[in-house]
Amino acid sequence: MRRNKKTTRKGRLSTKKSKKKDNFNLKNYIVLKQKDVNLLYDITKKTIDILNDNNIEYWATDGTLLGIKRSKGFIPWDDDVDIAIDKKDKQNLRSLKDNFKHEGLDLVGVGKYMKVKHPKNKHVWIDVFILSNGIWPQDHYKDIAFKPGELYPLKKGKFGKLIMNIPHKSDKYLDRIFKDWKTVAYIYNHHTKGKKKISFKDYPKLKKPALPN
Numbered sequence: 001m002r003r004n005k006k007t008t009r010k011g012r013l014s015t016k017k018s019k020k021k022d023n024f025n026l027k028n029y030i031v032l033k034q035k036d037v038n039l040l041y042d043i044t045k046k047t048i049d050i051l052n053d054n055n056i057e058y059w060a061t062d063g064t065l066l067g068i069k070r071s072k073g074f075i076p077w078d079d080d081v082d083i084a085i086d087k088k089d090k091q092n093l094r095s096l097k098d099n100f101k102h103e104g105l106d107l108v109g110v111g112k113y114m115k116v117k118h119p120k121n122k123h124v125w126i127d128v129f130i131l132s133n134g135i136w137p138q139d140h141y142k143d144i145a146f147k148p149g150e151l152y153p154l155k156k157g158k159f160g161k162l163i164m165n166i167p168h169k170s171d172k173y174l175d176r177i178f179k180d181w182k183t184v185a186y187i188y189n190h191h192t193k194g195k196k197k198i199s200f201k202d203y204p205k206l207k208k209p210a211l212p213n
Contacts (some may be wrong), residue, residue: 008207014206024198026206028085029077032123038073038212040124041160044081046103047116047126050096056089059154059165061129066181068168073209084129084166093128112137120190144177160211 024150032040042211051058062070062082074081085093093114102105106117116126118156131138134146149192158165172183185206187196199208 009013020167024050024196024203026076026187026203029196030210031077031079031189031191031209034213036121036123037210039118039121040074040126041162041212042085042118043105043118043126044159044164045123045162046105047100048162049127050099051085051093053083054092054096054099056092057149057154058083058085058128059167060157060159061167064116064159064164065157065166065170066174066178067209068159068166069162069174071207071209072158073160073211076206076208077187077189080124081126082129083126084131086130087130090130118173146173147176147195160209164192 016076048058059065060082061084062079063075063080064082066074067078089116092108097107104118106119108115108117113130114128116128117204120122127163131137131146134151136142136145146167150173151167153168154165155168155170156163158164178186185198185200185203186195187198
């Protein structure tokens with residue numbers, strides 16, 4: 001789940017606050033089947049294992065970081081995993097395409113970032129963003145750059161049964177970019193138009209993560 005150009009600027013993307021009487025049904029916003037969720041966790045494990053084995057320091061970011069801190073797993077209505085590395089490790093990462101291939105995965109370049117995908121599944125992927133000292137190269141992501149002291153030293157967080165690296169001051173960072181993340185869920189992904197704002201007070205089950213079976 002990415003905060004793209006439309007979601008980072010106030011007023012560019014409409015939201016609707018849901019109430020109990022709206023008969024909100026989460027199933028209408030879930031785009032991944034259970035087999036896709038299983039595969040996404042598997043791809044994530046293989047990816048972070050490769051990165052760890054090759055001394056590439058990564059961290060969870062965006063919707064994945066949000067899921068780790070709020071639900072200890074994958075946000076049910078999300079459709080990808082977001083991680084980031086520093087640009088000093090960019091060439092090292094690119095040199096590991098055969099390592100990913102050995103695990104049955106494709107590592108591909110997409111503009112200023114990279115993706116890890118399974119060649120037989122187009123529904124799930126991992127976005128690998130390449131930052132410079134905690135700053136995205138894309139101009140429209142400057143408002144979500146890490147401030148000094150927020151990123152390093154990295155800590156650990158639980159993502160299902162996996163343990164992933166997370167920013168040092170994740171809560172402070174999320175307070176700044178997702179302001180009401182502890183009390184409200186914004187339901188959206190790459191497939192939806194607009195996003196729906198829903199209170200956890202009304203729908204506490206939204207904090208439950210999607211897990212592999």
